[in-house]
Amino acid sequence: MEKHINTPLTKDKVINLEAGDYVYITGIIYSARDAAHKRMFEELISGKDLPFSIKDNIIYYMGPSPARNGQIIGSAGPTTSSRMDRYTPELLDLGLSGMVGKGTRGSEVIASMIKNKAVYFAATGGAGALLSKCIKESRVIAYDELGTEAIHELYVEKFPVIVAIDSKGKNLYE
Amino acid sequence: MRSISIEEIIRNIKDMCIEANYKLASDVDVGIREAFDKETSPLGKRVLGQLLENLDIAENESIPICQDTGMAIVFVTIGQDVHIEGGSLEDSINEGIRRGYQEGYLRKSLVSDPLLRENTKDNTPGIIHYQIVAGNQLEITIAPKGFGSENMSRIYMLKPSDEAEGIKEVVLETVKLAGPNACPPIIVGIGIGGSFEKCALLAKRALTRDISIRSDKPHIRKLEEELLSAINDMGIGPAGLGGKTTALGVNIETYPTHIAGLPVAINIGCHVNRHVTRML
Ligand code: SF4
Numbered sequence: 001m002e003k004h005i006n007t008p009l010t011k012d013k014v015i016n017l018e019a020g021d022y023v024y025i026t027g028i029i030y031s032a033r034d035a036a037h038k039r040m041f042e043e044l045i046s047g048k049d050l051p052f053s054i055k056d057n058i059i060y061y062m063g064p065s066p067a068r069n070g071q072i073i074g075s076a077g078p079t080t081s082s083r084m085d086r087y088t089p090e091l092l093d094l095g096l097s098g099m100v101g102k103g104t105r106g107s108e109v110i111a112s113m114i115k116n117k118a119v120y121f122a123a124t125g126g127a128g129a130l131l132s133k134c135i136k137e138s139r140v141i142a143y144d145e146l147g148t149e150a151i152h153e154l155y156v157e158k159f160p161v162i163v164a165i166d167s168k169g170k171n172l173y174e
Numbered sequence: 175m176r177s178i179s180i181e182e183i184i185r186n187i188k189d190m191c192i193e194a195n196y197k198l199a200s201d202v203d204v205g206i207r208e209a210f211d212k213e214t215s216p217l218g219k220r221v222l223g224q225l226l227e228n229l230d231i232a233e234n235e236s237i238p239i240c241q242d243t244g245m246a247i248v249f250v251t252i253g254q255d256v257h258i259e260g261g262s263l264e265d266s267i268n269e270g271i272r273r274g275y276q277e278g279y280l281r282k283s284l285v286s287d288p289l290l291r292e293n294t295k296d297n298t299p300g301i302i303h304y305q306i307v308a309g310n311q312l313e314i315t316i317a318p319k320g321f322g323s324e325n326m327s328r329i330y331m332l333k334p335s336d337e338a339e340g341i342k343e344v345v346l347e348t349v350k351l352a353g354p355n356a357c358p359p360i361i362v363g364i365g366i367g368g369s370f371e372k373c374a375l376l377a378k379r380a381l382t383r384d385i386s387i388r389s390d391k392p393h394i395r396k397l398e399e400e401l402l403s404a405i406n407d408m409g410i411g412p413a414g415l416g417g418k419t420t421a422l423g424v425n426i427e428t429y430p431t432h433i434a435g436l437p438v439a440i441n442i443g444c445h446v447n448r449h450v451t452r453m454l
Contacts, residue, residue, distance in 0.1 A: 020217075022220075035291070062241065063241060063281065063283075064241050064281070065237075065238045065241045065243055065279060065280055065281040066279045066280075066281065067279070068236065068279050071237070074237060074238060074241065074279055074281070075232075075237050075238040075239065075240055075241035075243075075281075076241055077240055077241050077242075079242070079322065080322050080325070080355045082355065102322070102354060102355065102357065102413070102414075103322075103353065103354040103355035103414065104353065104354060104355075104414075122354070122413065122415065124221050124224045124225070124228075124413050125240075125322060125354075125357035125413060125444070126225065126228070126239070126240045126320075126357040126444055126445055126446045127224045127225055127227075127228040127240075128228070128237070128238065128239070128240045128241040128242075129228050129229075129231040129232040129235070129237035129238065129239060129240075130224055130227050130228040130231055132237055133231065146293070147282060147293050147295065148241075148281050148282065148283070149293075160224075162217070162415065164415075172415060172416075173353065173354055173414055173415070
């Protein structure tokens with residue numbers, strides 16, 4: 001089914017999404033990939049706050065290519081999600097409600113998604129030019145020194161994804 | 175003796191890095207178009223349609239095809255009668271990569287130490303493979319390689335008694351493991367024979383061959399064709415969401431090997447399988 005959602009992605013919206021749905025996301029989402037996850041994880045351990053409020057928000061596993069003058073962002077497609085599995089259950093416990101990436105997730109992540117009512121979306125890998133057109137604003141909000149791996153706050157409009165794993169654990173990859 | 179200046183090398187490497195990341199070689203482009211026409215899974219067709227649209231946007235609006243603009247893999251075939259003038263060949267190749275990734279707005283995706291992981295900020299160094307041949311030509315191939323697919327590659331040291339069947343088994347196992355992570359539809363580069371490192375190099379080299387060209391050895395050609403159809407029967411499909419199109423091509427390169435061994439390397443290439451070759 002085709003569905004349009006606006007962020008923040010509250011739990012009442014999450015539970016209506018089913019594996020296989022074509023979803024268009026509009027609103028603020030946050031980019032974070034390997035190095036940013038490691039950093040967030042370390043900050044949590046040392047008792048610090050995360051650089052953005054994670055509750056009911058969506059993380060996009062993505063590190064863009066640089067923008068040209070006049071462009072908002074460069075190419076901006078998903079990276080392989082399973083590399084973030086190690087850090088994900090912790091973030092889900094803190095209220096993260098959606099993730100966008102490519103490829104399947106480990107069983108611990110899926111169990112935590114069911115427990116916390118979260119959803120995992122797949123964006124098309126290798127379609128970074130196309131996906132960048134749905135990003136209308138982009139700014140780095142944390143870890144600037146990580147370059148492409150910094151956390152970006154992105155405003156997206158009708159960003160096309162597919163529900164790959166829903167909050168009941170139904171997995172399109174299986 | 176023929177002289178080639180490092181300026182010419184730097185300029186060509188720079189241009190090739192940029193060209194590779196904005197426009198796919200026509201073999202893969204055509205492959206995706208043909209797959210789109212044949213794909214019957216609605217989800218698969220939608221993904222392939224997005225890939226075609228993506229290629230148009232990349233070319234027309236100067237946005238890299240994929241944000242992972244890769245690690246620059248460079249194959250250099252240099253005639254022994256070539257003299258490089260003005261500096262070191264290796265330094266000029268890296269300088270070309272540096273300029274290409276900077277001026278081409280390409281992502282800097284390298285870390286200087288695999289454990290300390292600090293970004294080198296200019297996408298150098300490249301991985302450079304040299305081959306010295308007769309003559310006075312310099313041929314350079316640049317193949318920027320993304321790691322979503324690189325990470326899913328494997329080497330197997332099979333036994334001679336495993337034969338072609340054993341090779342098929344491990345290739346299918348690797349493709350299954352790669353699943354959606356390697357951004358299917360994929361290109362499968364396979365190296366058979368040689369030694370541990372040689373088969374990996376053959377597999378990488380195989381990814382730079384046009385997917386419409388089959389091996390000139392009849393038994394290898396047969397293996398390529400059988401593997402392609404077996405992989406596409408697996409149902410992984412575009413983006414791993416199901417469908418007929420899992421691989422666009424299977425390219426195999428071989429080399430003589432030891433009486434005791436049958437090394438097989440499988441280098442998975444994603445649909446953004448970039449390679450540009452120039453003769454200087
Ligand atoms: S595997 Fe290829 S298409 Fe996928 S993100 Fe990496 S470079 Fe891009």
